[in-house]
Each structure stands twice: as structure tokens, then as C-alpha cells.
Amino acid sequence: MSILLLLISGSCSAVASILLRVASQYAVVSGDLSTLLFARPNLMRGAALGAYGVGFLLYALALKRVELSIAYPVMVAVTVIELYLFSLWSGDGLSFKTISGAALLMAGVWLMYSSRGAAA
Structure with missing residues (x-):
């Protein structure tokens, strides 16, 4: 269950x-207050803050049962993989370095996760 919370947290x-x-990528053209408050970019920014908040809460719940040395790399790995997939989907492409x-x-996360049983 805790790993699922980490996966969802990384996705958030x-x-x-x-x-x-x-x-x-959006430009707000009008300067009136309603446009500034309810323009699509500002709604997206608000949704992003909400997603970060939900992700933080799920991460905090997962930390009750998973060691920090495992939890953080797993969450970050999920985030990085999903962002790479988005880059490929949106046509940005990836370099050899990335x-x-x-x-x-991923190799580091796998090594830490697989060595956790050996250390116990």
C-alpha cells in the first residue's frame, strides 16, 4: 500500500x-481582474499547486511505513520517468544524456530497493 502511495505521489x-x-506557454492578453484570476494559465497553476499538495500528503503517509532512503528515490524515479514519457509524447525528444x-x-532505485531485504 505504501509503495502505491509513493507511485501516486510521484504522479502528482x-x-x-x-x-x-x-x-x-499561454499569454494573458487582457488586463482586467476577472481575466487575471480565471485565465487558463492561472487555473493550471492553481491545479498544479493542488497536485503538489496531494502528492505531499500521500508522500507523508507513505513515510510512516517506508524508509526515507527508499521512499524518496522511488517517488522521484516515478516523476522522472513520467516527465520523460511526456517529453517523448509532446515531441521534445530526449538526448543520450537524459x-x-x-x-x-532506475538502476540506483533498483539497487537500493533490492538491498533493503539483505540489510534487514
Whole structure:
């Protein structure tokens, strides 16, 4: 159950990052107050804050049962993988460096997770 909370927490962080990126691509033309408050970019930024908040709460719940040395890398790995997938989907592409970094991150998470049973 705690691993599921970490996976969802990482997904919330990825969604928030994607919303912030998409919101930054919009320009608010009008200067009146209703447009500034309810413009699509500002709604996306608000949704991103909400996603970060939900992710933080789920992460805090997962930390009750999972060691920090396992929880944080798992959550970050989920976030990074989802952001890489979004980059591929949106046509940004990935360089050899970013693919290598993701592979090293995943290898590190796997090593820490698999060694946890050996240390106990």
C-alpha cells in the first residue's frame, strides 16, 4: 500500500510539473481582474499547486511505513520517468544524456530497493 502511495505521489508531482509547463506557454492578453484570476494559465497553476499538495500528503503517509532512503528515490524515479514519457509524447525528444541519467536513476532505485531485504 505504501509503495502505491509513493507511485501516486510521484504522479502528482509529474502532473504538477506538466501543468506548470503548459501554463507557461499561454499569454494573458487582457488586463482586467476577472481575466487575471480565471485565465487558463492561472487555473493550471492553481491545479498544479493542488497536485503538489496531494502528492505531499500521500508522500507523508507513505513515510510512516517506508524508509526515507527508499521512499524518496522511488517517488522521484516515478516523476522522472513520467516527465520523460511526456517529453517523448509532446515531441521534445530526449538526448543520450537524459536517457543515460534515467537509466542510472532506475538502476540506483533498483539497487537500493533490492538491498533493503539483505540489510534487514
